[in-house]
Amino acid sequence: MTIANPKTVLLIAPVVNDLLDKLSSAFEVFRLYDQPDPHAFLQQVGAQVQAVVTRGDVGVTGDVLAQLPNVGLVAIFGVGTDAVDLDYTRAHHIAVTITSGVLTNDVADLAMGLLLTGARQLCQGDKFVREGRWLTQGPALATQVSGKRIGIFGMGNIGQAIARRATGFDMEILYTDRKKLQHVDYQWCADLHTLAHESDFLVIAASGGAANRGLIDASVFNTMPKHAWLINVARGSLVDEPALIRALQNGVIAGAGLDVYEDEPHVPAALIALDNVVLQPHVASATHETRQRMSEVVFNNVTAYFAAAPLPNAID
Secondary structure: OOOOOOOEEEEOOOOOHHHHHHHHHHOEEEEHHHOOOHHHHHHHHHHHOOEEEEEOOOOEOHHHHOOOOOOOEEEEEOOOOOOEOHHHHHHOOOEEEOOOOOOHHHHHHHHHHHHHHHHOOHHHHHHHHHOOHHHOOOOOOOOOOOOOEEEEEOOOHHHHHHHHHHHOOOOEEEEEOOOOOOOOOOEEOOOHHHHHHHOOEEEEOOOOOHHHOOOEOHHHHHHOOOOOEEEEOOOHHHEOHHHHHHHHHOOOOOEEEEOOOOEOOEOOHHHHOOOOEEEOOOOOOOOHHHHHHHHHHHHHHHHHHHOOOOOOOEOO
């Protein structure tokens, strides 16, 4: 079939206006999320699509890709690939790019922010002042952060950035990953349960995907010290959410700081009702500076693809 415009992009989900403007000014852009009948729309225009742009939390299914016979690129606005059918992309030689190296610092910043907010009870302190209770009573004691043991599950770029920040708080840093890393000088734990048992704060910075789904479960919570906090800035799918709620309700662990959830944007009412949880709406990379850089990276990858140039941020 003759392709009407050889530079046609399918946008799976809404992105920031800057990226949408860049793509629309350079290429023909179809917005799948605006279509009342996406399947019928793809039957009509799917053969024209050469590149897909999607968000990390949305991804793209194999069923959608199967309706795009001429697609050669999936450009992800983010670093998560668990929502992309990588088996399909590899089998059909479709390149996949991410915004690697861009959002690391923001995610690490938020991880430490959640840790500090929870342990030092910053939300409760703010509410305490606003409600005027300070006029008649003293605030509750919080938990010290400096000098504590932080366990990092996943010592990739984000995990290492979290470790560097924790060093500034004189924290003892432990980690586990697929293998011991020779280039980091932190304490290696051979498995997740050992890491959980030894940590005052357990921070999840690992990849999502089917292999890691529900990995942080009741057995992990039961291993953690009762004063420990769980911090998740990775993917909600990594945590057995009902088990986490039970652990928080029953005092198995002290608290949790969460930026991600199993079924976003639906946060369980039981989590919302808890005072020992800090909740954020998946905003780890949501700063003006980082979203601008992410937009540039996605656009540069799409531009490189259409120019038959090497892709700056391709994954294996």
